[in-house]
Amino acid sequence: MFDKFHEECAVMGVYGHPEAANMVYLGLYALQHRGQESCGIVSSDGKGLISHRQMGLVADVFREDVIKRLEGSRAIGHNRYSTTGQSHLKNAQPFVVEYSQGPIAISHNGNLVNAEVLRKELEDSGSIFQSTSDTEVIIHLIATSKESTLMGRIVEALSRARGAYSLLFLTLDRMIAARDPMGFRPLVVGRFNSGPNEGAYVVASETCALDLIEATYEREVEPGEIITFSANGMESLKPFPPAPQAKCIFEYVYFSRPDSNLYGHNVYQVRKALGRQLARESAVNADLVTPVPDSGVPAAMGFAEESGIPLEFGLIRNHYVGRTFIEPQQSIRHFGVKIKLNAQREVLQGKRVVVVDDSIVRGTTSRKIIRMLRDAGAKEVHMRISSPATISPCYYGIDTPTRSELIASSSSVEEIRRFIEADTLAYLSREGMYTYFNGQSRGFCDACFSGNYPVHFEDEGHTRQLHLFEAVSR
Numbered sequence: 296m297f298d299k300f301h302e303e304c305a306v307m308g309v310y311g312h313p314e315a316a317n318m319v320y321l322g323l324y325a326l327q328h329r330g331q332e333s334c335g336i337v338s339s340d341g342k343g344l345i346s347h348r349q350m351g352l353v354a355d356v357f358r359e360d361v362i363k364r365l366e367g368s369r370a371i372g373h374n375r376y377s378t379t380g381q382s383h384l385k386n387a388q389p390f391v392v393e394y395s396q397g398p399i400a401i402s403h404n405g406n407l408v409n410a411e412v413l414r415k416e417l418e419d420s421g422s423i424f425q426s427t428s429d430t431e432v433i434i435h436l437i438a439t440s441k442e443s444t445l446m447g448r449i450v451e452a453l454s455r456a457r458g459a460y461s462l463l464f465l466t467l468d469r470m471i472a473a474r475d476p477m478g479f480r481p482l483v484v485g486r487f488n489s490g491p492n493e494g495a496y497v498v499a500s501e502t503c504a505l506d507l508i509e510a511t512y513e514r515e516v517e518p519g520e521i522i523t524f525s526a527n528g529m530e531s532l533k534p535f536p537p538a539p540q541a542k543c544i545f546e547y548v549y550f551s552r553p554d555s556n557l558y559g560h561n562v563y564q565v566r567k568a569l570g571r572q573l574a575r576e577s578a579v580n581a582d583l584v585t586p587v588p589d590s591g592v593p594a595a596m597g598f599a600e601e602s603g604i605p606l607e608f609g610l611i612r613n614h615y616v617g618r619t620f621i622e623p624q625q626s627i628r629h630f631g632v633k634i635k636l637n638a639q640r641e642v643l644q645g646k647r648v649v650v651v652d653d654s655i656v657r658g659t660t661s662r663k664i665i666r667m668l669r670d671a672g673a674k675e676v677h678m679r680i681s682s683p684a685t686i687s688p689c690y691y692g693i694d695t696p697t698r699s700e701l702i703a704s705s706s707s708v709e710e711i712r713r714f715i716e717a718d719t720l721a722y723l724s725r726e727g728m729y730t731y732f733n734g735q736s737r738g739f740c741d742a743c744f745s746g747n748y749p750v751h752f753e754d755e756g757h758t759r760q761l762h763l764f765e766a767v768s769r
């Protein structure tokens with residue numbers, strides 16, 4: 296395979312609202328868990344695009360004066376996190392470029408698997424890249440397209456892209472949402488159905504962003520669909536041949552917020568069900584079940600419910616610390632675990648403890664947590680993971696580390712148990728993960744757990760076969 300950096304991101308856009316940038320700001324705030332390194336908003340006042348991008352958290356970056364500057368009734372935004380070495384402002388989104396028909400901004404969640412090849416091709420023919428992000432490839436493909444209309448250019452550009460994209464574009468008068476034909480990453484449409492801003496549209500990575508701004512969920516942007524929001528309302532286009540779907544199962548396991556509804560199911564309910572199934576598969580005699588907060592909480596509740604073992608919070612989280620893992624430097628990551636979690640002796644002393652988390656990636660956090668539990672008096676520690684072992688990196692927009700850093704890519708469950716120093720360790724089976732979906736794994740991407748990649752770098756040959764499509768007016 297190839298080696299590239301990975302990005303975790305959120306996108307958010309509002310069309311037809313007098314306080315569009317403010318709404319996008321709130322949405323990005325609700326989506327902060329999807330990326331914590333940089334954020335940005337671009338608005339359109341009909342005359343130009345106004346942009347603000349900065350390293351840092353949404354609430355710190357978008358102070359009142361900054362939002363005031365972002366005038367106009369449409370805006371798109373972005374939260375971003377990426378792995379080491381790429382954390383520069385130049386990679387912060389939305390990107391804005393000028394092309395022959397005016398300015399265009401883009402926000403992207405996902406990773407393209409053929410970005411390197413396309414980039415080289417574009418550079419060879421004169422495109423000059425400003426960032427190391429594969430999102431810029433899409434922009435250059437649009438800018439260099441020979442199609443006459445913007446939609447024609449977008450369709451042509453996207454027909455060359457392989458991999459994962461949930462995208463938002465903003466021009467002076469339009470917002471456009473697009474999702475790759477396999478539907479790797481989520482993207483939902485909402486609407487303001489009452490009040491002074493009735494009729495305004497929202498597009499967001501997750502439904503929790505709609506809830507905050509009191510927009511009503513309408514539907515998903517379907518895989519392969521491109522939706523234009525303009526003075527004509529909402530217009531849908533499906534220019535690509537149908538493809539097998541590959542919705543990310545890890546969004547349910549870990550990444551999405553539990554209060555979001557994803558691909559038709561509530562994430563919290565799915566996580567609880569994963570915990571119940573885990574208890575059915577890997578029961579253990581114990582005195583209490585304790586979650587690794589926050590990611591393990593719903594699964595631990597399900598485990599406790601199914602096993603009849605009481606749920607107790609043996610680990611308390613400092614809520615002012617972000618997701619520890621979402622820190623680019625190893626040193627901070629290591630430091631992070633203790634800053635974030637504290638073990639309660641009063642709960643754990645002399646107890647046989649089942650500790651539930653959603654996943655083990657490198658194993659370093661789990662190892663520290665188990666030590667903390669023992670130091671606080673736990674007599675036995677049984678680790679239960681509400682997903683299968685993470686054996687393969689994600690190339691579609693989740694920041695799993697390289698294969699060599701994934702402990703389960705080279706170690707057996709027993710070796711991992713020894714490394715994390717648990718008395719017992721069990722993962723959920725792959726079949727068990729799909730119990731909630733009636734055993735139906737079709738339509739999901741679970742490459743991180745199975746190694747089955749729905750789109751490969753090797754598929755590159757296909758990118759040269761441009762799909763024929765009708766040029767779409769405007």
Ligand code: AMP
Nearest residue numbers: 590620621655656657658659660661694
């Ligand atoms: P470790 O034991 O060091 O592998 O860390 C496991 C923890 O990382 C679990 O609590 C997971 O919830 C969390 N985790 C898994 N995947 C990710 C991710 N992509 N970003 C941030 N945290 C993650």
